[in-house]
């Protein structure tokens with residue numbers, strides 16, 4: 001589940017790239033007194049793994065069957081606790097969701113994480129995201145959802161669209177959604193996207209040309225952000241512009257101003273919509289320490305400081321001394337440019353503490 005929608009979506013799939021309208025889940029930090037500052041984090045997605053049965057073109061990381069990056073149960077519970085404590089120390093409430101990759105790919109570990117958080121007295125998970133590939137029979141779906149419900153999961157988010165249905169038979173999505181609505185109640189089940197769910201297309205039977213046309217239509221409808229695999233696979237479906245036309249688009253609100261972060265199994269903390277930009281690492285440090293260090297020192301972070309100052313165009317300029325050359329074909333948007341530059345830097349091992357892990361650039 002790796003779309004990049006800020007506080008709303010599944011693990012994996014790409015989020016709306018909005019060049020003008022502030023991020024709806026952001027904006028409590030930046031611009032205080034005119035000087036950029038780090039927002040308090042209030043939404044955190046734990047990437048329980050980068051593994052996925054699918055390899056969606058829209059994935060905002062590059063999840064797939066060959067990926068790892070599993071989050072250990074003990075680490076998930078520690079991060080959960082530290083995130084709760086950080087939010088409480090700032091007068092807020094943390095909402096944790098479980099994403100990936102595909103969290104249900106290792107059901108015993110997903111169940112163990114939710115159980116352990118419950119046993120530790122932590123607030124229940126806000127949502128778990130899935131592509132429903134595992135929904136092969138009614139009894140299995142019902143038993144898993146009943147267990148998640150018993151441990152307090154507030155919502156299930158199911159992904160379905162022209163990208164996911166290349167890999168997941170639609171009848172599994174329908175089974176998962178219908179049973180989830182019975183077990184949890186309709187208001188606790190979200191589908192991304194309902195338009196596809198209500199009028200599904202048999203993507204597997206489409207010719208390559210028709211499949212691309214369907215992807216182009218979906219991109220036009222949902223305005224997904226082109227990062228991760230989406231940048232590599234889908235940018236040619238959109239009008240591309242020279243990098244110079246993307247100058248001056250600050251990412252302050254997405255990177256510093258967002259209340260939403262993701263954390264992977266290696267402890268890397270990313271802005272909610274910018275997987276692959278490592279804000280800090282919580283593998284051996286308390287999340288609060290990472291937050292406070294970033295708040296004090298973000299101007300020393302080569303990626304954050306660049307994109308806050310001038311968006312991905314400024315990042316491109318910072319990468320030029322390392323040999324980055326703009327694409328002659330141009331870029332479909334600021335996030336496409338950003339991902340292309342970061343992928344170039346990651347491949348050369350430049351700023352490895354700030355750009356990674358390979359699962360975000362490995363497509």
Ligand code: SF4
Pocket residue numbers: 001002003010011012013052053054055056058059060061063064100101102131159164
């Ligand atoms: S490849 Fe997996 S994690 Fe990525 S968007 Fe598809 S279902 Fe989600």
Ligand code: SF4
Pocket residue numbers: 227251254255273274307311312334335336338339
């Ligand atoms: S930092 Fe990069 S990925 Fe994030 S919003 Fe800006 S351009 Fe997009």
